[in-house]
Amino acid sequence: MTAAILSIGTELTRGELVDTNATWLAEQLIALGFDVPEHATVEDEAGVIVEALQRLAARAKVVIVTGGLGPTSDDLTAAAAAQAGAQALVRDPVVLDVIKKKYASFGRVMPEENAKQADRPEKATVIPNPVGTAPGFAMPLGNATCYFMPGVPREMRHLFRETVVPAIAGQAERNTHQLHLRTFGRTESRVAGLLQGVEEEFGVTLGYRASFPEIEVKIHARAATEADAERMAREAAGAVRQRLGDCIFGEREDTFPDAVGRALRDKGITLALAESCTGGMAATMLTSVPGSSDYLLLSAVAYANSAKSRMLGVNPEVIRAHGAVSAEVAAEMAEGARRISGASLAVSITGIAGPGGGSEDKPVGTVWFGLAAEGHPTVTRHRLFPGERDQIRTLAAYTALRLAMRSALGHVGD
Structure with a gap:
């Protein structure tokens, strides 16, 4: 109908x-x-x-x-x-x-x-x-x-x-079933490329919806009965999950902050955030979820170099030697945030969001992340994000929270 x-x-x-x-x-x-x-x-x-x-x-x-x-x-x-x-x-x-x-x-x-x-x-x-x-x-x-x-x-x-x-509700023939899987970490074209052949193998239709920076994969199945359609959709979803891995963070109404918070709460992990170029975006995302005080202990926005030293204890000599956007500073920011908060995990963000401030060695879009986790050595990660200022900042905030979520799931520094 x-x-x-x-x-x-x-x-x-x-x-x-x-x-x-x-x-x-x-x-x-x-x-x-x-x-x-x-x-x-x-x-x-x-x-x-x-x-x-x-x-x-x-x-x-x-x-x-x-x-x-x-x-x-x-x-x-x-x-x-x-x-x-x-x-x-x-x-x-x-x-x-x-x-x-x-x-x-x-x-x-x-x-x-x-x-x-x-x-x-x-x-x-x-x-x-x-x-x-x-x-x-x-x-x-x-x-x-x-x-x-x-x-x-x-x-x-x-x-x-x-x-x-x-x-x-009773007017249409109930012989379809649809599942929505939400992802972050891969482009729409990359997601579609990884899922080639799924439609033919499972007899379903795949659709994609980009809502920056997330990609939603929609699996639509039609069969003789609703039960058969649901089975087909779930079998296809299993293949999609296997191919896309942990860039899938939820289904349908799940939000990315929901998924991060759920991982932290389920593992009993507390988090501290030290943000520079994102200006508190990561913390804003987390605190959009009711009950986030269960796991978010500290949000420090240390935008100026002096604030990085005064608030987080970053050594000024390290900033002078390596620059504020560096692995060394990201590491000290994360360690400082964990030290002053008592959190079991801390993530830091320092980068160049543009439009100015870039150089040949550190172009606009350069972002360093630090991850300090209890019982593990501090690790750093580097990304070079494309796009305008708001896009770079959004990608940086998402990436920091993804690092926190993966750490909670046992992939420290992956």
């Missing part, structure tokens, strides 16, 4: 906002067994919305629509849906009362403009929105049932999970 996605918003067609809703919805629909042959994005113009709705509803059995349900003059989705279905646009008194009460719970009076959010096509069914002011609605149109939801991602996802999924 086919499903289509329609995203409404001039901010999307102008490139002012990235449409993350469509990506998320497509993944959810495919997981439910739907084919999703088309995503459409249209501006906030009634005639364009009407045409898109009628066209998609003639081709798909389910149409998921997001955006244009707000209180402003350019929010035209409800009116366009009514026009597309040749229905009257009505103001629902029950919905209007809910919106008023929601504002009252905040100690506010509902602005008159928000009354518009109670409008719906006459034959539509309201989809309540407990996490926002704009309810959704569902209505038949052409060959399809159309589900209209707010464009705010948090609200849209809630309505989709709580209302739309129960309504459509």
